[in-house]
Amino acid sequence: MTHGGLAGRMFLILHDPFTGKPGVSQEQMKYGLVAAALADLVMQGRLRMENGYLSIANYHGAAPDDVGTFLLKGIRGGTNDITRSWVEGFTEILYELVARGLVAGGVVRREQGRRLVRRSPDRFPAIDLLRAAGPRVRLEHMLRSPHDLDLAGAALASIINGLGLERVLDVDRERAAVKKAVAAAATHLPTDLRSLVDDVSAAVAEVTLTFRRL
Known part of the structure; x- marks a missing residue:
C-alpha cells in the first residue's frame, strides 16, 4: 500500500468499498488514522517509544510519504x-492527506456529504475495487x-482492538469471537508498538465515556 502506508490501509478498512460509507464515526476514523500513521513510523525506525514517551529516532533512509x-x-x-x-x-490534516492520496491514486473517489442539520461524512466508494477492498480482506x-x-496486520489489529472498531470486520464469527481474534493478533506486537497503541488508545478514551459503542 503506497498511498498513506498503514494509515491508508486503515482508511480503507474503515470504509465500505461499495458504498464508500465509513463504518465508524468521524472521530473514531481520525484517531485510527493517527494511530496507524504513528505505528508506521515506529515500524520504519523513524520514531521510538521509551518509558511511555514518543521521540524522533536517529534514522536516515528513504524520504517518508506525505503522511509521514x-x-x-x-x-x-x-x-512527546x-x-x-x-x-x-494531527487528526484533521492527516485525514485529508490520506483521503486525497487515495483519491489521487485512483483507489477511491470522493463524494461530498450532504448538509442536513449538519453535514454528513464524505463517502469514498471504490474506483479500483481490488485495491480498495484489499486491506480489509487481507486483515x-x-x-x-x-x-x-505479519507485523503490519498485527499493528492494524491492535489499533482496531484498542479503539473498539471491531464492527467493521467480518470473519464469519460472532462479534465476541471477532473481538477475541483481534485482541489475540494484537499480542504479536513488539513492546514499543504495543506501548504506542496502548497510549494512543488511553488518550482517545479520555474524549468521552461513551466512546466504545459496540
Missing part, C-alpha cells in the same frame, strides 16, 4: 507525551489464519 512527513514535522524534538490534545492536533484472512499474521 507531516507527522515528523509536527513532532517536536525531545519527548501522548495525550488527547496531542493526538487531536480478515490473517484473523482467520493467525499463522499468516
Whole structure:
C-alpha cells in the first residue's frame, strides 16, 4: 500500500468499498488514522517509544510519504507525551492527506456529504475495487489464519482492538469471537508498538465515556 502506508490501509478498512460509507464515526476514523500513521513510523525506525514517551529516532533512509512527513514535522524534538490534545492536533490534516492520496491514486473517489442539520461524512466508494477492498480482506484472512499474521496486520489489529472498531470486520464469527481474534493478533506486537497503541488508545478514551459503542 503506497498511498498513506498503514494509515491508508486503515482508511480503507474503515470504509465500505461499495458504498464508500465509513463504518465508524468521524472521530473514531481520525484517531485510527493517527494511530496507524504513528505505528508506521515506529515500524520504519523513524520514531521510538521509551518509558511511555514518543521521540524522533536517529534514522536516515528513504524520504517518508506525505503522511509521514507531516507527522515528523509536527513532532517536536525531545519527548512527546501522548495525550488527547496531542493526538487531536494531527487528526484533521492527516485525514485529508490520506483521503486525497487515495483519491489521487485512483483507489477511491470522493463524494461530498450532504448538509442536513449538519453535514454528513464524505463517502469514498471504490474506483479500483481490488485495491480498495484489499486491506480489509487481507486483515480478515490473517484473523482467520493467525499463522499468516505479519507485523503490519498485527499493528492494524491492535489499533482496531484498542479503539473498539471491531464492527467493521467480518470473519464469519460472532462479534465476541471477532473481538477475541483481534485482541489475540494484537499480542504479536513488539513492546514499543504495543506501548504506542496502548497510549494512543488511553488518550482517545479520555474524549468521552461513551466512546466504545459496540
